[in-house]
Amino acid sequence: MTTLASVASLVLAGLFVWLGTMNWAALIAQQLRPHAPSWIPLMAGTAGAVALGLAPFQGVSQFWWVAFILDGGSLPGFVATAYWYLRRRSQRPGPPEN
Numbered sequence: 001m002t003t004l005a006s007v008a009s010l011v012l013a014g015l016f017v018w019l020g021t022m023n024w025a026a027l028i029a030q031q032l033r034p035h036a037p038s039w040i041p042l043m044a045g046t047a048g049a050v051a052l053g054l055a056p057f058q059g060v061s062q063f064w065w066v067a068f069i070l071d072g073g074s075l076p077g078f079v080a081t082a083y084w085y086l087r088r089r090s091q092r093p094g095p096p097e098n
Contacts, residue, residue, distance in 0.1 A: 005054045012051035016067060019044035023072035027080055045074035 023044055029036035048067025052060055068074040 009054040016048035039073040045071035
């Protein structure tokens with residue numbers, strides 16, 4: 001069981017790095033140009049959290065939540081989306097005053 005968990009953890013960690021890198025690239029591109037690729041919400045963070053949970057190293061599983069902070073498609077992506085939405089909403093012209 002330990003070998004299977006180790007292999008699954010390694011595969012999921014690789015998926016986390018790959019998707020997380022793509023998410024950060026998409027988030028940066030969205031800030032630089034109007035038509036940019038979209039990011040994949042929570043996918044890399046979930047893969048990283050499960051990878052940390054399955055990791056065979058002592059004490060690593062308690063840091064499963066760090067994956068959601070490092071993944072551009074999780075917490076940073078939602079913060080950037082909220083900022084963009086609020087900024088855009090504040091720039092909209094209001095109703096005409098009488």
